[in-house]
Amino acid sequence: MTAPTLHLDGIVVRLAERFTLTVDSLTVGPGITVVQGANGSGKSTLLRLLATVVAPDAGRITVAGRVVADRADRTDRADRADRADAAAIDAALLATRRSLGYLPQHDSVPPRLRVFDHVDLVAVMRELGTDPRSRRAMVHRALVAVGMDDLGAERCGRLSGGQRRRVALAAALAGRPSLLVLDEPDASLDADQLTGLTRALTERAGDATIVVATHHAAWSTTLHPAQTVQLHEGQVRRAA
Amino acid sequence: MIPDLDARLAHNLDVVMAGIDAPPRSRFERLLLRARVPEPTARLVAATPTLRIAWFVSVAVVLLFASSAGDTTWDDAGRLAVLLTLAPLVPVVGVALAYGSGADRAHEVSLAAPLSGLRLVLLRTATVLAASAALTLLGVLLAPSAGWLRLAWLLPAAATTATTLAIGTRLGMRTAAGVVGTAWIMLVVAIAQTAGDAAAPFRATGQLVALAVAALATVVLVTGRRHLEHWDGR
Incomplete structure (x- = not known):
């Protein structure tokens, strides 16, 4: 692209x-x-x-x-x-x-979802990946890019403001949008x-x-x- | 060849690491996958943010009806009318809470995504409907009178839900739900008082009108879907 x-x-x-x-x-x-x-x-x-x-x-x-x-x-x-x-x-x-990858100004991370699941959900909405495995690999890569891969199973509501921001950023970066x-x-x-x-x-x-x-x-x-x-x-x- | 190999190895490593990092899917999502729902759809449905609220509202309606069932100041017809009036409002509340900026923190992100807005609304509505209908059926089991009238909320529920969706494409789901909910209660009370029969709005003529309204609202929803696909974030 x-x-x-x-x-x-x-x-x-x-x-x-x-x-x-x-x-x-x-x-x-x-x-x-x-x-x-x-x-x-x-x-x-x-x-x-x-x-x-x-x-x-x-x-x-x-x-x-x-x-x-x-x-x-x-x-x-x-x-x-x-x-x-x-x-x-x-x-x-x-x-x-x-x-397009978009990060809004407000907190866009639902507190009840887990970190990986939120980024994956946005990836589904963005129609990333040809199949679930490649999509989830993109999610993993995006979480690594923002240093949040070790918190994938954590609920977003338990994260600090900075961590939630990085999760939202991972959702925007996933799939390397142009x-x-x-x-x-x-x-x-x-x-x-x-x-x-x-x-x-x-x-x-x-x-x-x-x-x-x-x-x-x-x-x-x-x-x-x-x-x-x-x-x-x-x-x-x-x-x- | 070597860069290609490197890229493939890196991709495979990401796939493996994603399998390790990702939390297990919820029971509900696994159930959907077992029912052969496509994986992306199962993911979208399982993450409907207000599913729990829909359950709570449904439970409240059931409990309200259960308590009214033991109230001796109302006769059987009155208690049935309460159920039939409230049941079509449950999915309306669910729809109001299932889509829009007030319902979902990620709403703006979903607007900027290629996923069809109509598809997302309908998936979430179907999820909320399934959740609320299951519990409203419990209320039906508590209904004091037998016969088809115990199921007379189904078509009105379809009509109120479809009307909320149709109006919601233009006014927003919460405003639409307020308008439809208010109009529904006023209509039921007016017809019941005019006819002198609490169940009058739910008899054959009412069912036909509800069917017609549901069909008309569905047409309006489909023709107005551009409002959901386009820029409605203000």
């Missing part, structure tokens, strides 16, 4: 009249892109948009040259010609999700774990498009990002 390039054009996302994210034009290419900004600046909304979780109210998103969302996508009263477009968009959306969208992967991690995360991400940066939102400016420089996007009050202030 080659690392995809994402284009966002004329994007507007309105969240319950209290916040609007506006992106006139943004290109996210292979390598690491760091998204920075104060609390409430729209980092998580931008990442949820890139992870195909939140739809734009206006604008167009393309991934690897294929349209995955545009304004027409949100109207179901399409005529026959539009329906053909909708089918192409559906196919592109599915293809994008097949190549598009990684990680919302504050450094949250709750100690210095050693942060070093491990840096190593894991920079190792993947060669053959993946990785978007990382973080408050941790010093850490983000250690990722040697190809691009840094600054958000301010829902607008891209600078992409360099």
Whole structure:
């Protein structure tokens, strides 16, 4: 799988009249892109948009040259010609999700599930592996990558915040997706774990498009990002 | 050749290590696998986060009915009407708690995954339905009157569940469950009072209406599945 390039054009996302994210034009290419900004600046909304979780109210998103969302996508009263477009968009959306690993900002690890089972469940949702054995091997490899393989049988509710974060990260990393969208992967991690995360991400940066939102400016420089996007009050202030 | 061999050895080692690291599958998941349910489906079903809640709600309904069965202030028809009114709400509560951001911490991760949202909803609904139906049947055994009326909650349950799913694709499952639950109780009370018969909503005409509603809601659910497959994370 080659690392995809994402284009966002004329994007507007309105969240319950209290916040609007506006992106006139943004290109996210292979390598690491760091998204920075104060609390409430729209980092998580931008990442949820890139992870195909939140739809734009206006604008167009393309991934690897294929349209995955545009304004027409949100109207179901399409005529026959539009329906053909909708089918192409559906196919592109599915293809994008097949190549996507996503870490949301909030704690996404159910406390009752065991560590291995949670990562495996997400792997099933992500349709990883050609058979259960190869899928479970991918899960094992992802747990090794975040240093959680020895806690596979532990219930997630018994883990510390940092450990749960690493479990969620393993669920995103499993299967080596070519598009990684990680919302504050450094949250709750100690210095050693942060070093491990840096190593894991920079190792993947060669053959993946990785978007990382973080408050941790010093850490983000250690990722040697190809691009840094600054958000301010829902607008891209600078992409360099 | 040697790099290929290395990769295969590494993969085989991962397979072996995964077998060691992975906890044993739950009894429920093993039961599903023995019943020849495909492994990924068994995994999805066994990890339904609210299965336990569905059981608790079902048990509560059964206990409520069991206690009302010994209450001498209600006649047999009244007690049966209580069961028939409450039983179709059990799967509605289960569905409300089985899908959505409030029900499942990993909901947003599932939205970003290629797995069909409709498939996930239906799998979880089927799981919750099976759990709740099994226990509601216990309540039926306690029902004071014999005859087909003891099973008269089945079609209404199908109607309330399908309607919740259909409305839930647009409003979210919890809102839909609130709307359907409220509407159901108001409808039952209104029909019973108008007819002067507590079981009136569950007789032949009511069953036919429930069947029609279930069919219509299923059509709406299938035609509106794009809302589940697409970006509904806000």
